[in-house]
Amino acid sequence: MNSKSKYTQLIKAEAKRLGFLSCGISKAGFLEEEAPRLEAWLNKNMHGEMRYMENHFDMRLDPTKLVEGSKSVVSLLLNYFPAEEQIDKSYKLSKYAYGADYHFVIKNKLKTLLNFMREEIGDVDGRAFVDSAPVLDKAWAAKSGLGWIGKHSNLLTQKVGSFYFIAELIIDLELDYDTPVTDHCGTCTACIDACPTEAITEPYVVDGSKCISYFTIELKDNIPSDFKGKLDDWMFGCDVCQDVCPWNRFSKSHSEPLFNPHPELLSMTKKDWEEITEDTFRKVFKKSAVKRTKFSGLKRNINFLKD
Structure with missing residues (x-):
């Protein structure tokens, strides 16, 4: 087994140990298919007052402009589907917001994963992202074979649906890359x-x-x-x-106590x-x-x- 494959397996095994649902890896580079889509969406003002969506257009489409020297995008999914939901006929809250703020929970796991890479592999440089920078996380997760983008524009997987967070590590290490899966929305609307x-x-x-x-x-x-x-x-x-x-x-309920x-x-x-x-x-x-x-x-x- 070459070192690329060895490191890829190590990273995926550690991601699993940290409680991530799955881990997929893509070559860092320009997202060609996403560029015209994002431009058209912004031109139609579909972002409303979310003006930050207009910023850093180039970085949003190319992680090598965001993290210098980056070679791989490691995408990770973390389940948040709850065991119990709110009572009927109440004002409702999105399930992802039931427990502790996911930004902190996931950021800690990502830092642990990056430190693991440094200990096991050597000098790995990179940055962790949780919904907090101009990264098209759903596009990267789809490119990494973790699911397909559904008609509702969320990432979907056949095994667990869509109730999970997406995060990524953008690193300067070459790894084995995954390939996208096919769309399984069919004629469903x-x-x-x-x-x-x-x-x-x-x-x-x-x-x-x-x-x-x-x-x-x-x-x-x-x-x-x-x-x-x-x-x-x-x-x-x-x-x-x-x-x-x-x-x-x-969907199966999560096992992260902080999300309770x-x-x-x-x-x-x-x-x-x-x-x-x-x-x-x-x-x-x-x-x-x-x-x-x-x-x-x-x-x-x-x-x-x-x-």
């Missing part, structure tokens, strides 16, 4: 038909400026009144397109949410990604749903 705000404008195209996640997390202004009654009781994020996807029948929700969260009723105080918010969402929207943002969302 479940996600397109179910989207409450019709944000999936055509297969594989999501108008971010109409997405419930955008309204409830990214948008700093008031939610447009045209969308009154269309948010389906989602107060932070939205899982509709994933919940209806047939491939998510295969605060005990109170799952049993809170609409009334509890409407009466939430800043103290309760801080307690229930102590280390959660929900802190991004702040107490005032969550209250705004609840009031929009309630009125």
